[in-house]
Amino acid sequence: MKVIVITSGKGGVGKTTTSAAFASGLALRGYKTAVIDFDVGLRNLDLIMGCERRVVYDLVNVVNGEARLNQALIKDKHCENLFILPASQTRDKDALTEEGVEKVLEELQHMGFDYVVCDSPAGIERGAVMALTFADEAVVTSNPEVSSVRDSDRILGILQSKSKRARDGGEPVKEHLLITRYSPKRVDEGEMLSYKDVQELLRVPLIGVIPESESVLHASNQGTPAIHLKGTDVAEAYADVVARFLGEERPLRFVNYEKPGLIKRLFGGK
């Protein structure tokens, strides 16, 4: 079993959108996958996955022994082998302990899960540290924007010092950079950092670029992970990310801006 943390430092860059899409993508490939919301007190993964009305027990209940893990896991409505473990809405983020989280992960391993995706809260406090403590790999989500890039660098430092792998002195957590809300047009016009700029600054291998898109709001409105929106750039870009994660080679898409031709400019169109 592999544990992957989706993290960023800064809020609002697309961690939960990415966790939902990435976990769904792994499940679509046939892997038994669990996605855990670590944002205790501000849970939202349940909404993005469309299972908010089926939440009975949560991660903190399981950690405290108030519910069994299989009572708290919610089966996803789109994918056969995907399960969601929601965060608690009423407790505060100090309710999580390292031992408790470790026990949950061990139990998931016994249940035969292939992948566990940990959706980290924003910030660098306890919740965020708990989400990355047991990670084997990390997807650092960043927007091409100054504060997000700076915070990503900070969270990389925390991965390299506070994760269990770092503390035990073993093989370091494998890091991936995911750039979201990318606008090739604005990059072309010199208004936005390019993915190459961001990668050069953070020095982490790029796992994908997700274009800025209206589809993401449509997806969250309906509680459908973005990867299921067939034919959209975002769904394809996330499918590429999952493929690369699984070791397949995929060329980067949706990163080049094509200037509209004369006809298109004259007669409009998006």
Add this chain to the structure above:
Amino acid sequence: MSFLSRLFGEKKKTAEIAKNRLSLLIAHERAGNSPAADFLPALQRELIEVISKYVAVNPDDIKVQLDKQDNMDVLEVNIVLPEQPR
């Protein structure tokens, strides 16, 4: 960017400004947060001890600094020797 601003010379692209600001900031913050920097004061102290055995140096004349250049960490030790009486 409008036609007119193209004609009359462009302002510096803001993405470029962002990149320059970030590269300075990140290099600075990495140097400050890295555990590698923790040993610097001790290293400086011990260097002074060793060098003082052989040459009379002023503790202020030994400077130890850790810098980041591209993909390399550069440890810079600067020792100013006192002028030898001839």
